[in-house]
Amino acid sequence: MVGSPEFDAYQRFILSAKLYWTGPMFRALRETYRHRLSLAPKEMPPGPERVAALLAGEPDAQIFCWMERHLQRFKYSGRLGLVPAHEEARAAIEAALNAPLPPGLLELDPGFEVPRYFRAVDIHQHPGGIWSDEIAGAVYERGARSTTPLLSKDLSLHERFTDLVLALRRPRRLLDMGCGFGKSTKPFYERCREAEVLGIDIAAPCLKLAAQDAAAAQARNVAFKQRSADATRLPDGSFDLVTSTMMLHEMPPPVVEGTLREAFRLLEPGGLMIHLDFLPPEEDEFLTWIHYGHGRRNNEPYMEPLARMGIGRVMEAIGFREVRIEPFEEMEGALARRETHWRFPWAVVSGVRPAA
Amino acid sequence: MDGPADPRPRLEQTFFADPVLDRVLGMVMALSAEVWVLRERQRRMAIALERAGLASDATPSAEEEAALARERDAFTAALLENLLGRQVSKGAP
Ligand SMILES: C[S@@+](CC[C@H](N)C(=O)[O-])C[C@H]1O[C@@H](n2cnc3c(N)ncnc32)[C@H](O)[C@@H]1O
Numbered sequence: 001m002v003g004s005p006e007f008d009a010y011q012r013f014i015l016s017a018k019l020y021w022t023g024p025m026f027r028a029l030r031e032t033y034r035h036r037l038s039l040a041p042k043e044m045p046p047g048p049e050r051v052a053a054l055l056a057g058e059p060d061a062q063i064f065c066w067m068e069r070h071l072q073r074f075k076y077s078g079r080l081g082l083v084p085a086h087e088e089a090r091a092a093i094e095a096a097l098n099a100p101l102p103p104g105l106l107e108l109d110p111g112f113e114v115p116r117y118f119r120a121v122d123i124h125q126h127p128g129g130i131w132s133d134e135i136a137g138a139v140y141e142r143g144a145r146s147t148t149p150l151l152s153k154d155l156s157l158h159e160r161f162t163d164l165v166l167a168l169r170r171p172r173r174l175l176d177m178g179c180g181f182g183k184s185t186k187p188f189y190e191r192c193r194e195a196e197v198l199g200i201d202i203a204a205p206c207l208k209l210a211a212q213d214a215a216a217a218q219a220r221n222v223a224f225k226q227r228s229a230d231a232t233r234l235p236d237g238s239f240d241l242v243t244s245t246m247m248l249h250e251m252p253p254p255v256v257e258g259t260l261r262e263a264f265r266l267l268e269p270g271g272l273m274i275h276l277d278f279l280p281p282e283e284d285e286f287l288t289w290i291h292y293g294h295g296r297r298n299n300e301p302y303m304e305p306l307a308r309m310g311i312g313r314v315m316e317a318i319g320f321r322e323v324r325i326e327p328f329e330e331m332e333g334a335l336a337r338r339e340t341h342w343r344f345p346w347a348v349v350s351g352v353r354p355a356a
Numbered sequence: 357m358d359g360p361a362d363p364r365p366r367l368e369q370t371f372f373a374d375p376v377l378d379r380v381l382g383m384v385m386a387l388s389a390e391v392w393v394l395r396e397r398q399r400r401m402a403i404a405l406e407r408a409g410l411a412s413d414a415t416p417s418a419e420e421e422a423a424l425a426r427e428r429d430a431f432t433a434a435l436l437e438n439l440l441g442r443q444v445s446k447g448a449p
Pocket of ligand 1: 118130144177178179180181182183184200201202203206227228229230244245246247250251255
């Protein structure tokens with residue numbers, strides 16, 4: 001059962017093992033890669049394919065990859081995994097999710113068809129995905145507390161992103177695309193009380209939790225709607241700021257492109273679009289290989305296509321200006337630890353819709 | 357995508373030359389998790405008992421929590437360092 005001493009002990013053990021994987025196992029693998037590289041023929045072209053060839057059959061690589069996949073499986077699906085542990089609390093969770101809400105806070109679309117690309121895999125190894133089960137949002141919420149194993153307080157990355165965005169722009173009307181259960185939306189509606197904030201997502205179970213959480217926080221400047229980011233049915237020019245956090249890598253490139261076009265349409269002239277996502281550092285073939293493999297091992301099949309689609313050029317072609325793609329530090333000193341610890345290659349992607 | 361569908365649930369990804377190793381390592385990790393669950397339970401009971409016989413206040417202090425976290429990480433390290441395959445004392449390759 002969630003919150004039982006056994007459940008907590010089990011989940012803490014999995015997290016501890018993930019930390020070991022993040023540190024010593026990652027370093028062992030890098031060391032082996034460097035060694036193999038020093039022996040490699042000079043004519044091998046650099047890139048993730050070279051890393052794959054150099055590490056083929058290496059026990060360090062096999063173990064690293066096994067751990068990456070299976071520790072996440074244990075987290076969600078083991079005896080005391082998140083999914084079975086929440087099952088026992090289902091009735092209470094459902095009751096809380098369906099508690100009455102202030103009018104206008106949540107708009108679900110009963111006829112909404114979850115896109116095929118989202119149904120085809122169980123994202124980040126959450127059995128059934130985050131959209132199909134009524135309580136999936138609650139399971140995801142608990143899971144997301146340790147998405148980034150090095151961060152004990154995972155919320156700080158959302159706070160840091162909000163700091164960065166608000167330093168560029170104080171919004172009047174903000175759209176948070178792919179808002180999930182509202183973790184990325186909350187710092188905006190709490191810190192910009194004067195702004196109107198809208199969160200959209202395709203996963204109803206997450207939106208329900210986002211709305212209950214906002215109601216509990218007595219927020220009056222936010223609403224949540226079940227809409228796809230590439231087809232929002234919202235009026236032209238209705239926002240001065242469009243954000244997303246960890247959404248783009250969940251979409252195949254044509255949907256990413258449709259989403260960027262939609263953001264352009266939704267922004268008023270001069271408006272800013274800014275996404276926080278993952279793009280591996282091109283100059284580091286090892287980290288690029290790790291990242292592409294992570295997508296496969298963690299059931300996130302569009303991470304590699306996103307990294308390869310040349311999102312900056314696509315944005316320019318749509319009409320965005322001041323296009324920027326910059327690394328993001330999810331915690332103090334994170335970039336400096338790139339050599340010694342596994343981390344997601346956080347990146348901020350932004351562009352402005354030119355003023356007329 | 358076409359062709360007769362495999363009626364089995366999707367087979368798990370494999371990383372080792374022998375896929376049986378993939379499965380056995382899974383079992384080892386599952387057992388390890390169970391061992392830790394027992395050990396943590398036992399430590400918490402010991403703390404409660406030591407404090408006041410059968411006192412109901414079993415919440416460990418911050419220091420006790422920190423000690424338990426250190427113990428957990430040491431347990432994990434002792435378990436997983438076997439998978440690094442590095443010699444601890446130098447010997448023949
Ligand atoms: C990793 S979650 C991040 C959620 C939230 N932004 C956060 O930071 O916690 C990605 C979210 O993107 C949503 N998503 C995926 N495809 C989408 C689409 N086409 N339109 C809107 N949301 C989408 C998923 O349902 C999921 O909630």
